[in-house]
Amino acid sequence: MSSLNRMYEMFALHSNSAREVNEPSIALSAGVNWMDSNKFIINLLKEELDSGLTHKSYGRSSGFKFITDIISHLESDICGKAFKPSVIMTNGTANASFLICSFLKKNNRFKRGDNSLMINHGFPFYSGLSESFGLKYSECLLPKASLIKNQRYLTPISQVVDKIREIKPRLIYLILPNNPFGEQYSKEDLSTLQECVLKEDSFLIVDRVCMMPWDDFSKNSNVFFSGIERGNVFVVDSFSKAESVSGLRVGFLLTNKINEEGFTDLIRIKYLNPRSFGTITLAISRVLSYLNYSIEDTEGAKYTRMKNLVNKIVEIDYPILNKQALVPLFEHENIKLYLEETEKRKQTVMSNYDYLLNKFKKESLIPISLEAGLSSAVILDQMKADSELNDVNKLASQFNVGVLSESCFRSTPNNDENYFIRIGLSIPTQMFTKGIDILYRFYKNK
Known part of the structure; x- marks a missing residue:
């Protein structure tokens, strides 16, 4: 079984x-x-529907541009990089990973019989994903005696690198933080991993779905920007799961501009538009969580930073967006409720x-x-x-x-x-x- x-x-x-x-x-x-679920999120979703903010977020295969721009700017800001990744909206992270495999297969980046590798124990979806694309699936695991000796569940990154060099996997999976252990590699370890991936010309899927709104994912995310820019690293994530509204299935993937067109074609042919709810609320909740838990400020200073950022976003020219309906949603009391609920x-x-x-x-x-x-x-x-x-x-x-x-x-x-x-x-x-x-x-x- x-x-x-x-x-x-x-x-x-x-x-x-x-x-x-x-x-x-x-x-x-x-x-x-x-x-x-966060009461702020639920209240805002209701307001978003009532005000018509999402009624016209349709017609772009990679997702509503207002939302994808928010995430692209945020990821770039978090990492302090000039490069802005392309953002593709997906039906959760599982759909994002499936799209990545479909894209790689269509472009002959791997073939049936190639190896794939899960780093450590992980969510079992990925073994089935590999097998469905004809990839041989293996895991980089240590015997329990070694884990007990190391006093840590994660396989040391040096041994992960050795495994990659040995079996030459075309596709590698990393769950960050690890599910089920709650551990994650250091920035230095992740940098070593990415160097190996790029040298071997493999492809790495980094699954961030287990990151919570209070986790500071800026500590490790910037490591992967060079890999994303090269096209060998993909990051998958979810707004809805992090905010305990998993049934909405609002996910996204990060890639580069060259790959974006290929993903758009795949979505357009099969679904026309992303199979996800294009919600502005969940996109901006990611901004609020980042500003709250990555920046040491007083409550008043945090509110000012959040308000300024929301105003900056609203100033972007999106003709179909009812921007006047957006501004009142982020008054002080609403943002305060988000912080308290989180x-x-x-x-x-x-x-x-x-x-x-x-x-x-x-x-x-x-x-x-x-x-x-x-x-x-x-x-x-x-x-x-x-x-x-x-x-x-x-x-x-x-x-x-x-x-x-x-x-x-x-x-x-x-x-x-x-x-x-x-x-x-x-x-x-x-x-x-x-x-x-x-x-x-x-x-x-x-």
């Missing part, structure tokens, strides 16, 4: 167990969609993380991390690989606790002694602490 099918099988197991006891499952591996969501994650640390810090064989994103992992001596599926089934059927374990995040068999569990930090704190207590007792009694 593929790792993606395994994940969906576990989702079904959790749902069935919840039905049997007639109460919601404690989803300890839940993603961001379990968090309450901080509230962040505190839920941090409170859950602190509880997880207090409960499992001493027992976990590898330190529990949260360098960015909203998931961590726990690996215990009692988590034996040969009992992984049985343990997961028992947790669901006997205790109504749903978890995603290691087999969901790798395509190769786990021949090590232990397995890990991904811990999502997004569910309400009361439910989270109850689930962690059950998990602790379950393994303590094994």
